Amino acid sequence: MFAGPWIRINGNPLLMINIIERRFSILGQIFWPQDTVIFAVAMLVFITSIIIFTTAFGRLWCGWACPQTVMMEMVFRKIEYFIEGDSAEQRALDAAPWTAKKFFKKFTKQLIFLGLSFIVGNTLFAYIVGSEKLLAIQLDDPRNHIAGLTFMCLFTLLFYGIFARFREQACTFICPYGRFQSAVLDENTMVVAYDNQRGEKRARGSAARPSRHARPRATATASPAANASRSARPASISATAPRWNA
Ligand code: SF4
16 A cells, blocks of 8 residues: 555556546556546446445454554554553543653653654555655645645644544445445344344353354454444344345
8 A cells, every 4th residue: 555656656656636637557557547547437337346345245354454453453453452541441441540661651652643643644645646756746846836734744633633533434434335224234244243043142141043044145344343343333234234145
């Protein structure tokens, strides 16, 4: 993901979506506004593929491959756990009065988060304007790149807000993929869900109901983001998800 803007094929970026100059590079092939028809067809194929994939495999992408998930669960949350401890320790730290130790932990965490957000924001910016332009903005006289620097700051603040504060709310409120998933999941989609018919023991004394079938239909794709992304999953699917193959 981070190397993408710097990789060149035939001298062109691997991927560049330069909306400002209406210049696009996909796998080193440059596309211009007059290639809109190709782009439209490619988008239709892309969207159709996403719908079919999601209908079959549910939130597999969200749980394992989405950059938001990967960065949140494998980088930012790991750093948070390293600095502040597990969730119980974090709650205790939040409730504790401000001391030098608490200030140091919070400040260090936020500083690291801001630095990482700068890298992520610049990477996305490089996918838009190209790596050469990004370097020019960073190294040239700032007075010549007021707009570029403004966008750099905005992108940094955007990702800082997502990773440090809003987190999974990005899936619920911002991501278009998360918004339309409820429309493409059906009863045959693979989901991570409690199976009513299988009747796992939930607590002492609760009886497990034996299954009438040999194997569960829904294969769990439990992932680091399973908990994180649960909120984006529609209630209607939760109600119908636990099912078995006939
Ligand atoms: S819903 Fe969340 S995890 Fe899924 S693609 Fe969107 S941002 Fe990524």
